[in-house]
Amino acid sequence: MAKQESLRADPCPMARTLYILGDRWSLLIIRDAFDGKRRFGDFQRSLGMAKNILAERLKLLVEEEILQMVPASDGSTYQEYALTRKGEELFPIIVAFRQWGESHMYRKGERHSVLVERATGKPVKRLELRAHDGSPLNHGDAFVKKLKA
Amino acid sequence: MAKQESLRADPCPMARTLYILGDRWSLLIIRDAFDGKRRFGDFQRSLGMAKNILAERLKLLVEEEILQMVPASDGSTYQEYALTRKGEELFPIIVAFRQWGESHMYRKGERHSVLVERATGKPVKRLELRAHDGSPLNHGDAFVKKLKA
């Protein structure tokens, strides 16, 4: 058990999403999933977190249909955790975090990993939001429209 | 006090970012900031969180130069919290969360708020990642390239 239930029913989409992802581990698990990890032990060794906590998080992520359990790709009897379509759609969140971190969380000269295009080997371009007319959409150019329940 | 120091020096940009944003409140504060809120009391009433916790979070966000304190826009003696450039660049993260939440955290028919373009009034388009050749970049098309320290 865990996780602040009040967020779950919040009217704001961000708050609801934070019910699942608003902690120190979930996004790192998902990062690892995008990185190709699928086995309980892979996550556990990669993240160095306690097994019961990992199990709890994985359970929530499966319940929320971000991960699904599938038969192991090798012949073994175990299950693996694979991203669902819903989980794959978290990719922009992961990339947004990565890119912001790359830009702002390193001292000059300090090296870090980079996300590159598989096809070209070039660093991935910045996530950009474009308006309907094709121009860049900045934060001042959008606002939240409240809808009545 | 608070916040897991180990993440702060992690080699992964995502992990470092989670040192600041990986909790249930920080991103909601920033969402409110994008929504135009600037005063301590605004945040406090909007989020309904304890004042000491809010003060703690605001302090970290100022230390990390995501918010800065500026003189109040009205004549009052108080300070306000404004997004820095670094803070404004969190916009894609906020939008990515919002859009994913809108797509996946509501039952069919359940209404929610929408982000619209100020100029056109149309809903903001999906954040998309494009490759250097202009084609859509999906999660399988990119990978993390490790750099040696």
Next chain:
DNA sequence: CAGTATCCCTCAAGATACTG
């Protein structure tokens, strides 16, 4: 109004042992 100072408590997280 915008915080700070205390006190308290829950729960997220860790450690470890155990099981199919």
Next chain:
DNA sequence: CAGTATCTTGAGGGATACTG
């Protein structure tokens, strides 16, 4: 190997009183 079960700890968070 992939978890579950237990126990413990500490930090994240809440409530409230106080201050410039």
